[in-house]
Every structure is written in structure tokens, then in C-alpha cells.
Amino acid sequence: MYMYISISISNGSTPAVQSPLLSFGASDCIKEMERGKGQGLMVMPQQNPLEQLQAKFKEVENNFRGWLAKQSLPVETAVVTTTSAAQGAAIGAFMGTLTNDVSSSLPTAPQASLDPQAMASLKQAQALSGGPLIQARNFAVMTGVNAGISCVMKRLRGKEDVQSSMVAAFGSGAIFSLVSGMGGPNQIANAATSGLFFALVQGGLFQLGQKFSQPPAEDVNYSRTRSLLSSLGLQNYEKNFKKGLLTDSTLPLLTDRQADGFALRDVKIPPGPRLLILDHIQRDPELKEKQGRRR
Secondary structure, three states: OEEEEEOOOOOOOOOOOOOOOEOOOHHHHHHHHHHHHHHOEEEEEOOOHHHHHHHHHHHHHHHHHHHHHOOOHHHHHHHHHHHHHHHHHHHHHHHHHHHHHHHHOOOOOOHHHOOHHHHHHHHHHHHHOOOHHHHHHHHHHHHHHHHHHHHHHHHHHOOOOHHHHHHHHHHHHHHHHHHHOOOOOOHHHHHHHHHHHHHHHHHHHHHHHHHHHOOOOOOHHHHHHHHHHHHHOOHHHHHHHHHOOOOHHHHHHOOHHHHHHOHHHHOOOOHHHHHHHHHHHHHOHHHHHHHHHHO
């Protein structure tokens, strides 16, 4: 989709021309642009409204992050904690609407008829299956405290690692246990237990995320082999070289006789790719020089 924007001509004698919104192909677009130059018209592409909205949101987010990074530690912590708590409250309210029916079906037996262990279990069930307001409070405390402690740890330590993540999770777990009423008679011990559980789970998830987010390290022993295979479009056979331990230092040793009898055939490289690899090795000046030295 393209739109014409009128540009007045220098002599001012010709009225501005407006063209309706048109849809045409790339070749027609070029012709219209060339013709528009002579008529004082400029053709501009019409952007997708969704892309414009996403770009605007990204710009606002980057500006907010830049402003936040310039603030003092108390201000940054307060803003991060408040925004994270608001997000957690929204999630908790939504979850509470799903568990509202479950909480209404829980028994309301008198406290005198229950022993302390049974009462603690009932409170835990009520805390996990409360209504929208209860869940909003619980999630707001959990996410807000976690984000606030993470912000402080990152600013003080200058990095975000598994230790900082576990400390933040311990604090959020302990506070969540106290606020939600999940603890039994000994609230301090239950808060510490909940914090430790949160920390272990968060640490495991952090390590797992780091493992999958980082690209696998390249093996330096096969850098020349990888480059050779990529130039020939045979990078799929890199695993065959690794399986046979054919490192970069073995490339000058690959002669026709060795390839036919042993090396490349043993690692199950088909005849066609074998010939291309051997031809490339023989034509490579550096590998050819190393071949001559070994002889």
C-alpha cells in the first residue's frame, strides 16, 4: 500500500495534486516514483499500524529503562518493586478467579476440633486457593519483594548471577510465607523453610536458563575443518570428523590412498563429498605446504 503526498511546484502555477490510496506491485511502484519525481510528488510507504505500535512501545520501554538506570538506588528499588508488585497483583487476581470456586468448597471446621498440624494444612490450602484479592496480595508480595531484592543485589554487586537470584528468591519466599499465612505455629521456621525452597527452585531455573540461552562453545580443534566444510557446503559432515577425531592437525595427512582405505571412509563420508574435501585440501597452499613438510 502506498500514499501520494502533494508537494507544491516551485513556480506555484500548478495546483497541488492528490492521488488516492493505491495498491500495486514493485515494478509499478518504481514507475510511479519516477513519474512522481517529475510531477513534484513523493511516494511514501504506509507502515503497518501494529508495527508502529510495537516500535512506539519499545521506544517508551527503552526510555524508561534509561531513566531508571540514572536514578539512585532507593528510587530505582522503589519503582521496580512497585511495578513488579502491580504486575504480580494482576496475575494473582486472574488466578484467584480460577480458584475462587475451590476455596468456597473448603471445610470451615472450628479450630478447636483440629490439631495444630491439620490447622496448618487447612491454612496452606486456603492460602493457595483464595479468592482474587487474596491471590493478588500474595502474588504482589512475592513478585515485588523478589524484584526489589534483585535490583539491590544487582546494583551493589554489579552483576546478576545465580547467587543474587537465590537471595531474592529466599526473601520473597520467606515474606510470602508470613503474609499468606502458610506457616504453622512456628512461623519463623516455616518462613525460613519456604525461603530455602524458593531459593533452590529459583537457582535451578536460573542455571537451566543460562545453559540453554548460551550458544555452545566452538571446539578450537576443528576450526579449520569447520571453515573448510562450510566453504564446500558440507558442514553437515563436521560431526563425522569429530567422531573419527580428525582434527585440524590431521587435514594435511588426508591423501587419496588414506581416504579410500581409512580416514574419510571410516567416518562414513560418501564418495562425492570425500572427493570434494580431498580436492580442496590439495589445492589449499597452506595445507599443501604442511603435506610436503611431513613427507
